[in-house]
Amino acid sequence: MARPHPHLPIRPVWLRRRCGHPWPCGPARLSLLTEYRGNRIALLIYLAVLKEEATTHLTELTPTTPPADLTDRFLTWARARG
Numbered sequence: 001m002a003r004p005h006p007h008l009p010i011r012p013v014w015l016r017r018r019c020g021h022p023w024p025c026g027p028a029r030l031s032l033l034t035e036y037r038g039n040r041i042a043l044l045i046y047l048a049v050l051k052e053e054a055t056t057h058l059t060e061l062t063p064t065t066p067p068a069d070l071t072d073r074f075l076t077w078a079r080a081r082g
């Protein structure tokens, strides 16, 4: 649990350390899907926690323009398809 992951975001701006894109970008998503292969529920719980944390951070950073709903960015892509 404590080992560092190359796909982790920089807090509190939630950009990916390696490429500077909004986290989770494409490679970060692939990395997570690989890491959590066969355990999609755990991945969704993990992402839901991070989504709440990111929403809090981003709202604190720009109180006048709080972030839009982060559900698509954090969760929708990870849900099992049809």
Ligand SMILES: [Zn+2]
Pocket (backbone or CB within 6 Å): 016, 018, 019, 020, 021, 025, 026, 027, 028
């Ligand atoms: Zn990236």
